[in-house]
Amino acid sequence: xxxxxxxxxxxxxxxxxxxxxxxxxxxxxxxxxxxxxxxxxxxxxxxxxxxxxxxxxxxxxxxxxxxxxxxxxxxxxxxxxxxxxxxxxxxxxxxxxxxxxxxxxxxxxxxxxxxxxxxxxxxxxxxxxxxxxxxxxxxxxxxxxxxxxxxxxxxxxxxxxxxxxxxxxxxxxxxxxxxxxxxxxxxxxxxxxxxxxxxxxxxxxxxxxxxxxxxxxxxxxxxxxxxxxxxxxxxxxxxxxxxxxxxxxxxxxxxxxxxxxxxxxxxxxxxxxxxxxxxxxxxxxxxxxxxxxxxxxxxxxxxxxxxxxxxxxxxxxxxxxxxxxxxxxxxxxxxxxxxxxxxxxxxxxxxxxxxxxxxxxxxxxxxxxxxxxxxxxxxxxxxxxxxxxxxxxxxxxxxxxxxxxxxxxxxxxxxxxxxxxxxxxxxxxxxxxxxxxxxxx
Numbered sequence: 377x378x379x380x381x382x383x384x385x386x387x388x389x390x391x392x393x394x395x396x397x398x399x400x401x402x403x404x405x406x407x408x409x410x411x412x413x414x415x416x417x418x419x420x421x422x423x424x425x426x427x428x429x430x431x432x433x434x435x436x437x438x439x440x441x442x443x444x445x446x447x448x449x450x451x452x453x454x455x456x457x458x459x460x461x462x463x464x465x466x467x468x469x470x471x472x473x474x475x476x477x478x479x480x481x482x483x484x485x486x487x488x489x490x491x492x493x494x495x496x497x498x499x500x501x502x503x504x505x506x507x508x509x510x511x512x513x514x515x516x517x518x519x520x521x522x523x524x525x526x527x528x529x530x531x532x533x534x535x536x537x538x539x540x541x542x543x544x545x546x547x548x549x550x551x552x553x554x555x556x557x558x559x560x561x562x563x564x565x566x567x568x569x570x571x572x573x574x575x576x577x578x579x580x581x582x583x584x585x586x587x588x589x590x591x592x593x594x595x596x597x598x599x600x601x602x603x604x605x606x607x608x609x610x611x612x613x614x615x616x617x618x619x620x621x622x623x624x625x626x627x628x629x630x631x632x633x634x635x636x637x638x639x640x641x642x643x644x645x646x647x648x649x650x651x652x653x654x655x656x657x658x659x660x661x662x663x664x665x666x667x668x669x670x671x672x673x674x675x676x677x678x679x680x681x682x683x684x685x686x687x688x689x690x691x692x693x694x695x696x697x698x699x700x701x702x703x704x705x706x707x708x709x710x711x712x713x714x715x716x717x718x719x720x721x722x723x724x725x726x727x728x729x730x731x732x733x734x735x736x737x738x739x740x741x742x743x744x745x746x747x748x749x750x751x752x753x754x755x756x757x758x759x760x761x762x763x764x765x766x767x768x769x770x771x772x773x774x775x776x777x778x779x780x781x782x783x784x785x786x787x788x789x790x791x792x793x794x795x796x797x798x799x800x801x802x803x804x805x806x807x808x809x810x811x812x813x814x815x816x817x
Contacts, residue, residue, distance in 0.1 A: 377443055377444065377445055379451075379454050379455065379458050380458075382431075382443070382445070382451060382454075382455055383455060383458055383459065383462070385404065385428075385429060385443065386404060386455060386459065386511070388428070389402050389403060389404050389428040389429065390511070391403040391404065392404055392406060392452075392508055392511050393405050393406070393422070393427070394406050394407075394408050394415065394452075394504065394508070396415070396418035396421055396422045396425070399422045399425040399426055399427050400426070401426040402426065402427075402428045403426070403427050403428060404427065404428060404429055404430075404431060405418075405419060405422035405423070405427040405429070405430040405431065406430075406431045406448050406451070406452050407419045407422075407430060407431060407432045407433070407434070407437075407448050408448055408449055408452070408504065409448070409449075414434075415432075415448065416432045416433065416434035416436075416437050416448075419432045419437050419442060420437065420439055420442075423439070423440075423441050423442070427441075428441065429441040429442070429443050430442050430443065431443045431445055431448055431451055431452075432444060432445070432448065433445055433446060433447050433448045433451075449503070449504070452504070452507050452508075453503070453507045453538050455507070455511065456506070456507030456508070456510040456511050456538055457507075457510075457537070457538045457539075457540070459510060459511055459513060460510050460513065460538075460539065460540060461540065463513055463514075463515060463517075465494075465513055465517050465518070465519065465520050466518065466519045466520070466542050466543075467519070467520045467521075467522055467539060467540070467541045467542055467543070468483065468519065468520070468521045468522070468541060468542070468543040468544070468545065468582075468661065469522050469524055469535075469536060469539055469541030469543070469544045469545070469570055470483065470521065470522065470523050470524065470544075470545045470546075470547070471501075471523070471524045471525065471526070471532055471544075471545075471546055471547070471567055471570050472545075472546045472547030472548050472549065472567060473547070473548055473549050473550035473563060473567070473704065473706060473707075474547065474548055474550055474650070474704070474706055474707045474710070475547040475548065475650070475651070475653070475654045476501070476523055476524075476525065476547050477498075477499050477501075477523060477685065478646075478651065478654050478681065478685055478686065479545065479547050479654040479657050479658065480495060480496055480521055480523040481495070481679065481681075482654055482655060482657070482658035482675075482676065482679055483495075483521050483545075483657065483658045483661045483662075484521045485658070485675040485676070485678070485679050486658045486659070486661065486662035486667055486671075486672050486675045486676065487519055487521065487661065487662060487665060487667065488675070489662070489667050489668070489671035489672070489674070489675055490665070490666070490667045490668075490671065491518035491519050491665070492516055492517050492518045492519075493517065493518065493519050493520070493521060494509070494512055494513055494517045494519075494520040494521070495509075495520065495521040495522070495523075496509050496521065496522055496523040497509070499523065499525065499701075500523075501523040501524050501525035502525055502531075502535075503531070503534065503535065506522060506523075506524060506535050506538060506539060507538055509522060510522070510538070510539065519665070522539050522541065524536065524539070524570070526566050526567070527732065528566075529562055529565065529566050530566070530569070531566065532566050532567060532569040532570055533566075533569040533572070533573070536569060536570055536573040537573070540573075540577070541570070541573070541574065541579065542579055542580070543574075543579060543580050543581070543582065543661075544570045544571065544573075544574045544579060544580075544581045544582070545581070545582040545583075545657060545661070546567050546568070546570060546571070546581075546583075546590055547584075547653070547654065547657065548584070548587060548589075548590070548653070548706070549563050549564045549567050549587075549589045549590065550563070550704060550705070550706025550707065564589055564593065568593040571593055571594060571597060574597060575596055575597050578598075579597075579598070580597075580598045580599075580600060581594060581597045581598065581599055581600070582599075582600045582601075582602065582657060582660050582661055582664070583599050583600070583601055583602075584601075584602060584603055584653055584656075584657065585601040585602065585603035585605065585607055585609075585610060586603040586604055586605050586653075600660060600664050601660075602614075602656045602657060602659070602660035603656070604616075604652065604653075604656070610630060611629060611630055611660050611663055611664060612627055612628070612629050612630075612656055612659045612660040612663055613627065613628055613629075613630075613636075613656075614626060614627035614628070614652065614655070614656045614659065615627075615652075616649055616652050617641060618717075619647070619648065619649045619714060619717050619718070620717060620718055620719050621647045621688055621695075621697060621718045621799075622643065622644060622645060622646065622647060622688070623644045623646045623647065623648065623649060623651055623652065623655070624641060624642065624643050624644065625642055625644070625652055625655060626638065626639060626640045626641060626642065627639055627642070627655070627656060627659050627673075629659070629663045629669060637669055639669055639670075639672075639673050642655075642673050642676055642677050643677055644676060644677060644679065645677075645678075645679060645680045645681065646679070646681055646686050647681075647686045647687065647688050647697055647699075647714070648686045648699065648710070648711060648714040649710075649713070649714045649717060650707075650710035650711070650713075650714055651686060655676055658672075658675075658676060659672050659676065662675070685699060685701050686699055687699075689814065691814075691817055693795060693796045693797070693798075693817070694795055694796065694797065694798045694799070694800055694817050695720070695798070695799045695800070696799075696800050696802055696814065696817055697715065697718070697799065697800065697801045697802065698802050698803075698811075698814065699711050699801070699802070699803045700728070700802050700803055700804055700806070700810040700811050701806055702805055702806055703727075703728065703729075703730045703731075703803055703804050703805045704730050704733070704805075705730060705733070705740045705743065705744070707803075708727070708730060708744055708803060709744070709747065711801060711803050712725070712744075712747055712748070712751075712801070715801045716751065718799060720798075720799035721797075722754050722797055722798045722799065723752070723753050723754060723798070723799045723800075723801075724753055724754050724755035724756065724757070724795075724798050724799075724800050724801075725748065725753060725755075725756055725757065725800065725801045725802075725803070726757045726759065726784070726800060726801070726802050726803075726804075726810060726813065727744070727748075727756075727757070727758050727759065727763070727801075727802075727803055727804055728758075728759045728760050728763075728781075728803070728804020728805055728808030728809075728810045729741070729759065729760030729761065729762040729763055729804060729805060729808055730744075730762070730804070730805055731805040731807055731808075732805075737762055738762070738765060738766065741762045741763055741765070741766040742766045742769065742770065744766075745758075745763070745766045745767060745770060745772075745775070746770070748775070749770075749772045749774075749775065753774070754774070754798070755774060755776070755798075756772075756774055756775045756776065757775075757776050757777075757778065757784065758775060758776070758777045758778070759777075759778045759779075759780065759781060759783075759784055759804060759808055759810065760778075760779070760780070760804070760808055761779065763777055764777045764778075764779065780808075781808060781809045781810060781812050781813060784813055785812070785813065785816060788813070788816045788817070789816075795817060800817060802814070802817075
């Protein structure tokens with residue numbers, strides 16, 4: 377089936393599902409394959425549950441309302457791209473090593489003050505989530521904010537060719553997924569594939585003017601700049617007031633007549649001074665799209681994080697700073713730096729291994745250990761084999777290691793492991809499952 381015929385089917389049935397356990401009536405079921413599943417096996421079941429049709433690439437699957445394509449994933453991506461091109465909606469593409477989900481949500485919150493905005497839900501930012509998001513676009517949307525993630529070279533290139541963004545924003549580049557990218561230079565190159573597309577397509581980039589890595593790959597692009605360091609060509613400039621634990625900041629935007637308009641003392645619900653750049657990015661995008669400054673400030677003040685990103689939780693016994701969705705050397709160092717600014721008598725950390733670092737993993741965990749042991753923390757709990765290996769090389773009396781989260785749970789149930797009146801930073805890669813500890817703290 378060619379793309380125009382498939383698109384005609386989509387216009388009749390504009391709800392997409394890839395999960396045979398969730399089949400809305402009248403939806404299109406795309407039978408995707410994975411390492412451990414084959415959606416083709418569930419195509420007829422999806423139709424029986426109410427799907428209008430099932431898109432499959434297994435010729436052995438046949439029946440009424442079955443649509444055959446050479447490759448289901450390709451068909452989904454091509455359909456999303458075609459739909460995006462038919463509507464012509466203004467799209468802002470966002471990627472980066474750290475902060476892209478928070479920045480995406482902040483940008484969407486700001487733009488929603490003036491526009492009807494579609495934006496990526498959660499972190500559905502991969503080769504499946506991105507096309508599914510694009511297929512939710514309607515003619516009523518003014519702007520779409522699409523998050524794009526990657527852990528291997530070429531993945532951003534693939535996504536931007538589906539999305540065709542008009543504007544781009546790279547939050548930062550850091551030492552993450554090095555096992556897949558091969559090196560920090562590989563990270564920069566892959567994230568920069570967003571810039572490459574916009575350079576060829578005469579698009580516009582929102583850029584952190586304080587980031588030398590991004591400036592270094594921004595040649596021949598139309599730049600809209602924001603930053604913390606004063607400069608004549610910034611659209612938005614801001615600075616930190618305090619972060620104890622919630623971030624307060626001020627920002628100002630340059631006006632057409634060369635004057636600056638100051639907005640003072642914005643109190644946010646975000647924890648972590650590293651979020652200042654994310655807030656300024658959102659203010660910059662909002663200013664560019666003519667959202668009134670008061671509305672921008674209100675959106676940033678009202679935004680509440682979720683999904684264990686930069687959240688504070690008060691339990692019966694402790695105050696938790698939870699940033700346990702993901703971890704890499706760059707984000708771990710930023711979280712620890714920010715934690716030092718929080719005023720508390722009894723501070724400790726529970727940190728999990730940083731994954732996908734390849735050959736540099738041991739040295740990166742040693743570097744975090746060195747940073748920790750030079751701090752004034754009362755206790756340091758480290759979870760995972762990488763941290764255990766690092767501590768065995770450099771033991772320290774205030775550092776306690778655990779092979780996994782289950783061992784931490786067991787220790788918390790003992791008198792020695794009981795924690796009271798602590799301010800605790802909880803951070804680690806999602807696969808370490810540190811969020812399971814939160815009810816016990």
